[in-house]
Amino acid sequence: MGAHHIIPAKTFLNVLIALLFLTFVTVWVAQFDFGVMNAFIAMAVASIKGALVLMYFMHLKYDDKSYLVIFFTGIFFLFVFFFFSQLDIVTRIFEGNTL
């Protein structure tokens, strides 16, 4: 809806540079062992990259807000899935289950 928003090429270029930089970050941190934090750090970097792509390349930042609602509905259900499956796996360890 609304007027078609045209994003200047410079913005796209900046986003591209940011994405390339973050890719190097991912590769760079991979050589250190942070224990359980390994996955969290990798996911954090990946989430920032994902957010940049969604906001600029996929226009979510400029589009009608209902698209944002639809996007976050998907994210919400992802969390539902993570929450309950983790509830199982974490409490399984807590209960001393051998599985």
Place this chain on the structure above:
Amino acid sequence: MSATTTHDSSKNYINHESGILSWLTTLDHKRIGLLYMWTVLTFFAIGGFYAMLIRTELFTAGKTIVDAGTYNQFMTFHGAIMVFMVIIPGVPAFLGNFVLPLQLGAKDVAFPRVNLLSWYCLIVGAAIALCSLFYNGADTGWTFYTPYSIDTDNGTVWLVLGAFVMGFSSILTGLNFIATVHKLRAPGMTFFRMPLFVWGLYSTAVLQVLATPVLGITLLLLAAERILGIGIFDPDLGGDPVLFQHFFWFYSHPAVYIMILPAMGIVSELITAFSRKTIFGYKAIAFSSIGIAAVSFFVWGHHMFVSGQSEVAGIVFSFITMLVGVPTAIKTFNWVATMFQGSVRFDAPLLFAMGFLFLFTIGGVTGIFLAVTAMDVHFHDTYFVVAHFHYVMVGGTLMAIMGGLYYWFPKMFGRMVSDFWARITFLLIFIGFNVTFFPQFILGAMGMPRRYYDYLPAYESLNKISTIGAWTIGTGFLIALGVIIYAMKKGEKASDNPWGAKTLEWQTSSPPPHENFINDPVVTAGPYEYR
């Protein structure tokens, strides 16, 4: 409808164009609905044939007609065909496609080309699934549980990929219906003037769009696990086989409501139309559809009480599962209250709706038994579960499909189905169904495991009764097929509104013209203004 003077009344959507190509490239939702009808009926015949083979094999203990490996394939194909190719597309894609735009007063669905694409997805998916037959078939059951599905023959991969492609059909239909409901309602058709079948389809569409992608991911992961050995589900590689069940049921429990919610919508239409009375508790029924759809995402762990899932998770899932009973009971009581003091006409469609009420209630209540963790330890993977979900899926959804088919048949083909013969099919299906599945509750309580090829002598007499019941259902459906085909060719001509119903699809001619309505309808009142 006085302005039909300029319109050639012999023209309708069926004879609008002719030739097989006009059907395969049609963008008309009514024609696509009929394509789905023939597709679903064909798959239903195949799935039903497998059901007959299964029950015949179980007629006696030990080998009756086939060996154990073949039996496992029969059971897998019966389940996969009935779930993915019959019940899931059965109501939304077949009846929904035909009826939804008409009930909204729209010319078509929002994206007619996407609508046709979704039919092709089903066909292509089904063709891929059939390829599994060249590889010794698949024998995992329709649930494809790991670790067995990783080790077994390659037929499984084809069946899994077929189900993956068919998932797109479901997603596209759901997307289309959501857009249609939001954008194409006739002037004056507010949300609370929409027929309840539309509410049912709308809730279903939300589930199709949100849940089906997870099935896609699950099946792709399974295929990747088999082909590439990535180690998501294989404990030897650090995976967790129970995680597969989380993934699978995250889709497949909501899928149960994809199957039942639109069926409940049909029942709402049938009960109010044949009671000649405004539906009792319109908003309660509408919102309970949304309520069931919402709760359905938080209960999937009830399939996993004995899988090694943690006790905490089991208790949480058990509690939430029982909540589903609340909106379901709201609907049931409202339906009964609608019939109370109505001018009830016991035509065949209403008989099927009442069959639904009776059987679905048994299915629902036994579902609460299974939601209790302590009882589920005993009932899990026994015939009790088989009986339970057949009461829901066959006693519920299939009864509603039959009722809906007889109800909208005059609109689809402009001819009436013989009410006498439709009642005969109801009697055979209803009685046969109970004879088949009620003994299975007892067998399950006695401890007979499901999916087994063989059983102990103690179970033999009840299995014999069950098999005889299955043959009765089969006879009922064969007669129904004959009745329908006869009615298409030679049935008595139907008027525009043979049942005296109030929703918009009955305001246009039978069969409707290509563009649905000659004059765009304007809505000024609710859908069930009987009295």
